[in-house]
Structures are given as C-alpha cells and as structure tokens.
Amino acid sequence: MQLDNLYQEVILDHYKNPQNKKLSANYDAQVHHVNPSCGDEIDLNITVKDGVVEAITWDGVGCSISQASVSILTDLLIGKTITDAYKIYDEFVALMQSKGTVEGNEDLLEDAVALAGVSKYPARIKCALLGWMAFKDASVQAQAK
Amino acid sequence: MQLDNLYQEVILDHYKNPQNKKLSANYDAQVHHVNPSCGDEIDLNITVKDGVVEAITWDGVGCSISQASVSILTDLLIGKTITDAYKIYDEFVALMQSKGTVEGNEDLLEDAVALAGVSKYPARIKCALLGWMAFKDASVQAQAK
Amino acid sequence: MAFDAVAIRADFPIFDRKIRDGKRLVYLDSGATSQKPNVVIDAESNFYRLHNAAAHRGAHQLAEEATEAIESARQVVSEFIGGQEDEIVFTKSSTEALNLLAYSIGSAPKGNKFHLSAGDEIVVSEMEHHANLIPWQQLAARTGAVLKWFEVTPEGRLDLSDINSVITTKTKIVALTHQSNVLGTINLLDELVKRTHDVGAVFILDACQSVPHMPVNVVELDIDFLAFSGHKAVGPTGVGVLWGRSNLLAELPPFLFGGSMIESVTMTDATWAPAPRKFEPGVPNMAQIVGLGEAVKYLSKIGMPAIHNHEIELTKYAIANMAAIDSLRVVGPLDTNMRGGAVSFTLGEIHPHDLGQFLDDAGIAVRTGHHCAWPLTRKMGVPATTRASFYLYNTLDDIDQLCTSILAAQKYFG
Amino acid sequence: MAFDAVAIRADFPIFDRKIRDGKRLVYLDSGATSQKPNVVIDAESNFYRLHNAAAHRGAHQLAEEATEAIESARQVVSEFIGGQEDEIVFTKSSTEALNLLAYSIGSAPKGNKFHLSAGDEIVVSEMEHHANLIPWQQLAARTGAVLKWFEVTPEGRLDLSDINSVITTKTKIVALTHQSNVLGTINLLDELVKRTHDVGAVFILDACQSVPHMPVNVVELDIDFLAFSGHKAVGPTGVGVLWGRSNLLAELPPFLFGGSMIESVTMTDATWAPAPRKFEPGVPNMAQIVGLGEAVKYLSKIGMPAIHNHEIELTKYAIANMAAIDSLRVVGPLDTNMRGGAVSFTLGEIHPHDLGQFLDDAGIAVRTGHHCAWPLTRKMGVPATTRASFYLYNTLDDIDQLCTSILAAQKYFG
C-alpha cells in the first residue's frame, strides 16, 4: 500500500502516544499557530537557556501527521543547542519541500525521516510543518527576551 | 458584393444628402442621444401639434447607417400623426431585430426598408436605431408638455 | 427514460483516468467543484478555434459571432433560473457576485434604495460559506451597519424561531445560502423572503449549492438577487452568475469600472450603460460564458428534477449505510427532507485529514476541513469534518466503495 | 532561426476558417483580443479532462494536481515578467486587477502606507484606457483625493514638460499605461518612475498592451504594480494578472472576500492569509490560469524581443503604406521609435464604422470607435478612429490587403 510510505509505524506511534503534549506552566515564549486550510491548531511553549533548548511542550488538535511531527520534534530538539536545532530545522524543511526526491539525513533527523513520505503529498506538507514553524517562531521570541 | 445589401443606394444617397439636418430654433422637445460603443451622437428637435409631427430637425456625427437612418426617418415621419408615426417606429424596430428574416413592410416603411440589410449585422443595429430612439424619446417629451 | 448515472459518466472524460496507480476515480467532491462533460470542454475550445474576438467591440464577423455566442448563453442561463435576459450579470464566480453586491450596496449614495446608514441591519446565518459572510462583515464595518445572523440547530437546520427579532424593520439586507455546502441542509425560503419583503429589505440567495443540483426559479422564490458559480454546475472555471431583478440592477451602482460599462467618459467623470453591461467592464470571460451556456443546456436536457431525485436517492443510501458504521457521526440532517447531497461526518478520533488521505489512496476524492464555513464547523462542535458530496455522475457503487474504505480506514488508524 | 509569422499562424486554428463567404481571415484586432494557439486551447481542455478539482482544497490526488498546475503557472508567469512567484495575483482581467488596486487602496486605514486623505493626488494620463481611468476617478471621488493627469501632445506622446507639477509631494499614486491601445505610443518610464518614487508615491503600470508584445521586466522598470490580461497575450479569456512588490502586497488590504483568502474567521471578524492568497478568494479560474501559463511559455519560446521586432517591422511597413493613401491620417506617432503595433487612423470623411464594415466584408478584422479611451479620441480631435493592431501571426501580406481594401473603400463611399 502506497499509503504506508506516508503513515510509517513511527508516525502512527507518535500520533497515538504524543510526547511532551502538555503545556508547561513556565516558558520563555508561547505561540499559537493555525493551519487555515484545515483548521489544525497548536500551542507551543519553549524554554531556552544558555543557547540550549531546555523544554518544549505543546497542545493542539490536528491530523496524525501534524501531531506526530511536533511530537517527534520535541523528542529531537529538547537538549540541543539552538544552533544544532536550527540545522535540524533547516534539514527538515528542505526534506518536506523535496517532493520525494531525497530520503533525508537520518543522522541529523533521526525519527523525523519517517516523515519523508509527506513530501510527496503537497497538501500535507503544511501539516508536517505546523509544529516546526511554531518552534521556529517561539525560539526566536525566546532568544529575543 | 454582400455589402451592397447593407449599403443600398438609398442609404448612401441620404448619407451624402441628409434631410432636415439643421437644428431648428424652435421645438417642443430637444434630446441628445449617444451610442457609447462607437461615440456616435445626435441632437434632435421635434414639434408636435394636435397629435401630428410638425417638424423634426437634427444634427449629429455618425456613420452612414446612423446618418441615413435619421434622414430617412425625418422624411417619413414629418406630417404623420403620432399614432401612425409610432406604428412605423414599431415596424422599423421589429425589422431591425429580425436578423434578416423579414423584408419589412414597404407600404409603411417606404425608404426605410432599405435599412433591412442592417438587421443582419448585429453591431450596426444600434447605428440604425440611434435616430429612432431619439425620435421616440423626444416625441414622448413633446406630448408630455 | 430512467436516470442513468453510468451513461452520464461516459460524458465526463475525467472518469477515463485512473487514480493512485490504477484505481477507479470515485469523485465525491462535487461540492467543491464539479467535473465537466465533453460538450462543455468542446464549447470552450470551439469558441477559441472558430469565433474568438472581443464581444461587443468591433463590427467584424468574428466580433459579431463572439457577441452572439455570449448573448445566447445569457439567454439560456436566464431561462434556466427563470429570470430575464438582461437580469443576468456574468462574473468570474459567485464569490465575485456576492462581493459585487456588497461593494455596490456600500457605494449607494443617500437617496438610493440600497444606501446603508449606521444602525441598519444585515442578516446572514451561521451556515454561510465565507463568501457569503465576510463580504457582509466588511460592509457592516465600512458603513456602521450591524451584522446579525440566524443560528443553526444541533440537527443542522436554520433556527427560525426568532425570525421577527432577527429580521426587523432595521434590516436592509438578508443574505442566505440556499443549501449548506457542509450540512446539505436546504433552507425553506418562503417565510424568510416574506418577512424580508415585509420589512422592505432585499433578499440575496447564495445558490452555489442549489442551482447545480435542483430546479431553482427566481420568480417562484420571489427573491431579489441570486449568485452561483459555473464550475459547480458542470461548467467552466472562471465564470459565475449574478441574477438580480431588473429594477434593482438598474438602481444598484456599478462595481468594477472600465471599458464597455459606460455611457460616456471624460477625464473627470463617467456615466453608466444600463444593466447588465454596467456590471461587466472589460473584455468578458467569453469562452467561459459560452461553456456555461452549454453546461446549463446539458443539465436542462437531463432535467433538474431528475438530477435532484438522483441525488436524494444517493444521499438516502449514503446516510443509511454510514449510520451503520461504528463511531461515525453525520454532521447535518439525517433525513432527506429539504436536504441535498453533501454529507459531512466525523469518524471517532480519526482526523478528517487522515481519513481523506486514506480514501484518496483508494481512489476516492472527498474534502476535509472546515469547507470555508469555519463558524459553522465550530458551532457544530467539531474541528473539521470529512465531506462526501454527490452529483449526477455518482452511483450507489461509489457510496459502497466509500463505506468499505471508511471501515478499512478504521482498521488502519485504529 | 528567423522569425516566421507564416509558420506561427499554423499554430492558431482560427486561421483555418474563412470569413464572409470564403475570404481569408486578416485579423488586425489583436489590440482588442489575441487569437489562441493550439497549445493554449489544449491546456485548458486537458486540465478539465485530466486534473480538474478545486485547487488548494482537499487532499486527494486531483486536488494536488490542480494545485500543482496553477502554482506552476504562477511561477512561469512570474519569471516571464521578472517578478517573484508570490507576487503574482491571478484575477479575471486587467480591468479587475486595476479595480482591485483602487478598491484596496481605498480601504486602507489610517497608518497604512496606502491610506488616502482628501487633497492627496492621483496621477493618470489622457491616453489611459477606461480601465485605468474610471477606477481612479471613483477612488478620488470616494476619498476626496484629486485626480490629475499628463496631457498628450498632437504627435501622440505624453507631455512630460510639467512632470514636476503633475507629480508632486502630494501625489500618492501614479497609474499609467505602458503602451497606448489607440496611439501605439510606448511610454518611456524611467523619469516617471523616478519622480514617483522621489515623492514617495507608488507607480502602477497598465501593461495590457506591452506585456504581450515586448519584453517587460518589473525589476528593471523599478515599478510597484503591473496589470495585464491573458486574452491579449495568446492566453485564455477570463484570466488576468496583478503583479505587486511583495512588501506592498503584504501591506495592501484585501479586495474580494471569501474562501481560501483567510487565516481565521468568526461570525463577526476575519483575518487574512498572506499574499497572493489574500487576493484570490474562491475556487480559482484554474483552467484559465493553466492556459495562461502555456501562453506565456509559448511566447517565451518564440521570444519577446523577436515578437517585438516583428511588430515594429509590420508597423513601419504599415505606416509607410498608409501614409501614401490620400486623406488618410494616422492618429499617433509616425515613427516606430518607442511605438508598438497599434495603428489608428481616419480616412477623410468616411466614418470608421463604415470603413470597418467594408474591411470586414473583405475578411479584414479591425476595430472602430473610441477604443475605450474616449477622452483620448476627443483630445486627438476625432470622433472615432479605425484601428489596425498587429501581433506575431500577422504578415506583410495582411497589411497589403488592408491598404488595398482601404483604397477600395474610398471608391465605394467616395
């Protein structure tokens, strides 16, 4: 089934057991992002200390792709330096825009490579990116503090 | 030449020697009509007395069809009762809208039947009708006085 | 002759193609846009191949033919909805038609019937498509008018219990959808139109989801304006219709300004041609108008009552079969009384986007999301729905395939 | 490869038909609308046959393909004029594009760069098409802004001698045509754009008659907005383009309101998606956008410089031959320096309508009248003109036939 490329095990796992899906009481920045074409929404809190992403928590409604993507993101980026996190962010965005032409750097992206299949479904790229855009926005705000 | 159906002798004659083309100083009603799609314009004066069209004079710029049509109109309607004039008017409008399917009642329309060919050229119908619309408008105003 | 959806499908070339590696196309997204029969596609092509020229401009043969082509389409469209020829304004879409009304009304000077003052009221409903909501929000904001609305009941019907306090003597405009693109609900207009006229307001009907699917007659409905889009009515993209009573079109100020809508122009001022020209500046979307004329002829030949009955049959079958699916909730009326063939639903915890993707993989095209009626989805208490919408080329088979795939999706995401 | 107009004609199926009982079609009315090559006609048809679905809505394969189709057309169009992809707004026509600007500017609130106050100035010229004149008249009337204009010299050139008193520190908008659809005059923009920007105003270019006929690059011209129509550029009817600098599109308020242009919507309020979406509500004119993409590719392949040169050659030949005709007066520049292929003229006392009809009878399509630039024809001291306008498929033969028939008309009406 072609669809299995999109809905990899890892994605469905994260969807069913989303990580860090509980907004923290404290944070350096909080953002709210929506995907107007489908109504998906996310709130995301971030704490950045000494250039390191200390915590990301979130809540939201959305499809498995958007939920899994942000769940994977938190696993991946918490504990990373902002510099490394942005490298991963850039790599992920590039992967999403690749129209299925690249596999993604697993060393860098780890579980997030499971989302590579999304890049073949243009209408779903925004789903996968929703949490990442929220992270970028929040991290910029947190650093500006 | 197909075109000769449109540009009958009579039309070209009236075009070159337009009748009653000089605005009278006195009138019961004066109207100004334009054809916005080509910029043709006409001023028309009318005098109606005891239900009879006593005088029609006009001035204007326009193509041979519009000029000839109003010239023929003046020849035809001056001296007629309003009732007869409107009969002729209705017949003429119907002829113009006939898309070439009728020849026109020559007893009623006289020289104006020469304009029958216009009805096959939709874009020119307005040219032929410009003076007639002005007449109708003016005559209504004159009677309302 | 019995209605034969399979024969009808043969008129629509897109059904010859395959989806996702060889699957049959099950197109259940006609609520978004309909497919096009060959006659419509060919009408557009043939216009370009044989008659293309600027209509209403130039006295040459091609220009005459182009003019004749669009004007005869105007006649066909006017007959289709029971209006007069010069009451048909061609726009690019119903979105433009509704915005035209909002802008033109907004520019009506004092003394004009349409003039709005602060405190005047505009009435819509909670089930409006954004295209029949935001233009009125904006008009209200510009003029100080107050936007009011009818609520929607949990069953997905307009709540008319307060009709006299929603439509009041302050009301100037009532703009409502004929059929909800989300719920499938068809609104019974009689009482609404009567009340609107009793208070001296104008009634505007968003007929996007009704004109393509059922007989609609503007005179019988006694409404004042109506809008629909060609592309939802087996017609081309890029063409819509605004119908208005001729005396109202005569009074309404123009919207877009440019060539061919004028009577006279100087550097500082301009006056207008009579309607419909007043509302159609520029070289028209001629090929699309011609295509729409063909579309309407095609629908008329099959017959709007027959199309409507077919859709009711499909809807009845769909709702019955979907209701049998565990944790499937139909968002909208469950009976087919005053209801058309748009069936929105949720499926337990499975997000519509995921369900839609799964169905797509099976060759089934549905729409997911808020369907450009976000306030309505919110009101119905769902973040989004999946919508299957039916048209003349759909069959019971299509619905069987939908239900089978919904069950498979439950397993997949379960 | 040499430019081969005869080979190009073969791409345009309309030239296979006959006019007025068997005559060859001599189409000299491309200024009104251009003919369409097979690739464009087929692109529209194929969209309907294979990919038709509502773009940007729904996650099914057809919707993906439809989205891809219009977005790749957006890219092609942006490259064609040297803009960025997200700076291209698809409209139904340049008339709509120019009205969009006028309405959106008119609704800019205080504090917005585009906000107009009483006494602000809007500058146009006497050679504007109604589509780039009346919207600004209306905007001025609505806001209390003052409409000013550049005059046209007897030779048919913009009179820039007073440039600094026409464009002043009060000027907020300068909206000018790139090429006059009546005179053929191409306006040199450098000084105008510089002065416009020096006073902090925005420069809007009506490129209806330039983009189809010569290379136009928005970055090189340093302009702020540009509008053109697909149907004059071998593209479909029903599609136009508004290009705007991305920072300006971001600041400009939206125009038409409806689906897919929003970020969020409640019953009382809405916020907007980023441009270009903000300006494209509703299901787009998809097949036409796709056709326009093909049109632009077709023109690019032949090459805009080559097309422009061909037209200059035709124009030079036409003016030389027409000047030799007794009592024929060309209304517009007589040299081909900064001049395109629209040649308007009068012929003694013969009314353009009669001449046009005579030419039509010989198979020659021209336009007669004021060409939607009534103030200009008045200024040039003529009630109307006959216009022959050239494009890539015209040949010297076409012009010979025109001149021969003009002479015959003189005899006929003489």
Ligand SMILES: Cc1ncc(COP(=O)(O)O)c(C=O)c1O
């Ligand atoms: C210079 C100019 N501007 C604007 C327009 C209006 O174009 P459209 O009718 O395609 O909107 C035209 C064409 O008629 C034109 O020649």
Ligand SMILES: Cc1ncc(COP(=O)(O)O)c(C=O)c1O
């Ligand atoms: C009820 C309703 N109104 C308005 C619209 C807007 O139609 P369009 O996008 O064709 O302008 C739609 C379709 O999306 C609709 O379903």
